Amino acid sequence: xxxxxxxxxxxxxxxxxxxxxxxxxxxxxxxxxxxxxxxxxxxxxxxxxxxxxxxxxxxxxxxxxxxxxxxxxxxxxxxxxxxxxxxxxxxxxxxxxxxxxxxxxxxxxxxxxxxxxxxxxxxxxxxxxxxxxxxxxxxxxxxxxxxxxxxxxxxxxxxxxxxxxxxxxxxxxxxxxxxxxxxxxxxxxxxxxxxxxxxxxxxxxxxxxxxxxxxxxxxxxxxxxxxxxxxxxxxxxxxxxxxxxxxxxxxxxxxxxxxxxxxxxxxxxxxxxxxxxxxxxxxxxxxxxxxxxxxxxxxxxxxxxxxxxxxxxxxxxxxxxxxxxxxxxxxxxx
Amino acid sequence: xxxxxxxxxxxxxxxxxxxxxxxxxxxxxxxxxxxxxxxxxxxxxxxxxxxxxxxxxxxxxxxxxxxxxxxxxxxxxxxxxxxxxxxxxxxxxxxxxxxxxxxxxxxxxxxxxxxxxxxxxxxxxxxxxxxxxxxxxxxxxxxxxxxxxxxxxxxxxxxxxxxxxxxxxxxxxxxxxxxxxxxxxxxxxxxxxxxxxxxxxxxxxxxxxxxxxxxxxxxxxxxxxxxxxxxxxxxxxxxxxxxxxxxxxxxxxxxxxxxxxxxxx
Numbered sequence: 001x002x003x004x005x006x007x008x009x010x011x012x013x014x015x016x017x018x019x020x021x022x023x024x025x026x027x028x029x030x031x032x033x034x035x036x037x038x039x040x041x042x043x044x045x046x047x048x049x050x051x052x053x054x055x056x057x058x059x060x061x062x063x064x065x066x067x068x069x070x071x072x073x074x075x076x077x078x079x080x081x082x083x084x085x086x087x088x089x090x091x092x093x094x095x096x097x098x099x100x101x102x103x104x105x106x107x108x109x110x111x112x113x114x115x116x117x118x119x120x121x122x123x124x125x126x127x128x129x130x131x132x133x134x135x136x137x138x139x140x141x142x143x144x145x146x147x148x149x150x151x152x153x154x155x156x157x158x159x160x161x162x163x164x165x166x167x168x169x170x171x172x173x174x175x176x177x178x179x180x181x182x183x184x185x186x187x188x189x190x191x192x193x194x195x196x197x198x199x200x201x202x203x204x205x206x207x208x209x210x211x212x213x214x215x216x217x218x219x220x221x222x223x224x225x226x227x228x229x230x231x232x233x234x235x236x237x238x239x240x241x242x243x244x245x246x247x248x249x250x251x252x253x254x255x256x257x258x259x260x261x262x263x264x265x266x267x268x269x270x271x272x273x274x275x276x277x278x279x280x281x282x283x284x285x286x287x288x289x290x291x292x293x294x295x296x297x298x299x300x301x302x303x304x305x306x307x308x309x310x311x312x313x314x315x316x317x318x319x320x321x322x323x324x325x326x327x328x329x330x331x332x333x334x
Numbered sequence: 335x336x337x338x339x340x341x342x343x344x345x346x347x348x349x350x351x352x353x354x355x356x357x358x359x360x361x362x363x364x365x366x367x368x369x370x371x372x373x374x375x376x377x378x379x380x381x382x383x384x385x386x387x388x389x390x391x392x393x394x395x396x397x398x399x400x401x402x403x404x405x406x407x408x409x410x411x412x413x414x415x416x417x418x419x420x421x422x423x424x425x426x427x428x429x430x431x432x433x434x435x436x437x438x439x440x441x442x443x444x445x446x447x448x449x450x451x452x453x454x455x456x457x458x459x460x461x462x463x464x465x466x467x468x469x470x471x472x473x474x475x476x477x478x479x480x481x482x483x484x485x486x487x488x489x490x491x492x493x494x495x496x497x498x499x500x501x502x503x504x505x506x507x508x509x510x511x512x513x514x515x516x517x518x519x520x521x522x523x524x525x526x527x528x529x530x531x532x533x534x535x536x537x538x539x540x541x542x543x544x545x546x547x548x549x550x551x552x553x554x555x556x557x558x559x560x561x562x563x564x565x566x567x568x569x570x571x572x573x574x575x576x577x578x579x580x581x582x583x584x585x586x587x588x589x590x591x592x593x594x595x596x597x598x599x
């Protein structure tokens with residue numbers, strides 16, 4: 001991305017689907033894209049991939065100047081070789097200046113492949129894209145060194161590619177009018193697929209980002225049985241909050257006690273509940289990055305030196321096995 | 335079945351478990367300077383190592399670990415030899431300072447081509463220092479081989495790679511021919527612990543060092559990361575109200591009352 005002052009720019013956003021629905025991250029991307037296209041006096045373009053997606057293309061058109069609808073029976077399910085090839089074809093036709101997609105599990109693989117195919121550079125896991133002071137360059141801002149520093153990168157190549165971390169909380173307004181919809185035929189076939197999907201094993205579907213309260217456990221929970229206390233606390237909190245969920249930091253997920261969809265942090269989910277109760281969680285920056293949007297944070301940890309207390313609103317130093325049952329009992333009685 | 339040749343890419347990083355105060359930021363030099371924390375093998379690369387060793391446990395295989403840096407600290411990487419890696423190759427050269435992901439993948443691919451005859455390449459999902467998480471996917475692109483991302487379990491069956499790929503809700507079982515590249519996420523299990531004897535023996539074992547001139551690389555193609563600015567993270571600090579009590583039970587009860595009093599619940 002060289003001099004921004006040159007000409008009309010094209011900002012391309014990749015819409016995300018969750019089956020037959022537009023995934024929430026899409027609207028965050030569109031919010032960011034809208035700001036960028038305004039600042040750069042550019043065109044906000046969205047592309048969506050899938051099978052029979054006219055309704056979805058129509059919907060994103062309310063948020064974009066142009067929609068590139070890539071409709072193909074083979075694009076029904078995400079398959080990285082096909083998606084990368086289809087998007088490469090689109091980019092080689094419309095020459096976007098900026099390509100932004102969500103930092104989602106699928107795109108962890110898709111984005112670098114596409115960047116490599118297009119011979120450009122990609123900055124992953126960005127928390128913001130901003131124009132530097134002189135107004136000439138777009139900077140990609142991302143946390144590095146386990147969230148202990150924030151680096152801004154300046155990419156000279158075109159298109160500038162970035163993945164945006166979910167939870168940037170930008171809102172976007174739905175316009176009454178619609179942008180132009182272009183049906184772009186992806187030149188793909190089965191021979192491009194280098195891997196084969198044998199089976200999809202569905203897991204528990206959890207939306208931590210929609211929870212009003214979260215009770216989360218970490219390394220301090222010594223056995224899978226210890227989760228019982230946490231589950232009971234989740235139950236009793238339902239008295240106060242419509243949607244309460246059980247979450248965890250990475251060690252409990254790696255141990256296989258809870259599914260990945262319940263992991264909070266930089267390699268998991270980001271949540272903004274009214275109440276977050278961290279139990280036996282030391283508070284590493286990688287975990288905190290997923291929960292700092294919480295209105296109130298309660299930390300329960302036997303180690304008074306644990307960094308979690310520096311980022312908590314309420315702290316209890318003590319063994320969770322003794323603290324939690326008393327807390328539950330009292331909450332029941334209130 | 336013939337002996338499998340398994341290549342694992344590993345990287346040294348400052349221990350990401352270190353306290354925040356251990357990461358000093360030099361905004362002038364745009365560098366993070368680790369203070370008082372040791373270098374370790376990147377945790378996701380340890381998962382990749384464990385995945386390689388699990389394959390070796392079950393099939394006849396030879397595991398080769400490759401690590402690239404401007405300058406390496408070999409005792410850290412010798413941990414790989416102590417847990418069962420058969421050969422360690424260190425790619426070291428002054429040209430490798432601060433390279434971007436594409437260039438890192440380019441150098442690693444050149445080394446992998448030089449090793450040759452590989453069946454499986456394993457790479458960690460992302461490094462704990464710059465957190466880019468794209469080298470694996472780019473290597474697969476350069477070598478034009480299939481790749482499976484975010485793998486939490488992998489095995490070889492009838493000459494094919496069968497892997498569990500993590501999804502947002504659940505996982506997928508994916509099959510790929512060999513050679514393939516596997517990007518490993520956590521969940522594979524911690525890297526096994528070496529015995530004291532293994533550690534001592536590994537310390538004495540030789541390793542190969544390949545410089546830029548040993549590989550088929552055009553130095554002109556190596557590009558540095560383009561950092562414009564490096565700053566400390568925004569403050570994560572809140573004022574913590576500690577709940578006192580004679581016993582943990584009393585603290586638990588008082589916490590409930592405090593939350594009610596302050597209308598948190």
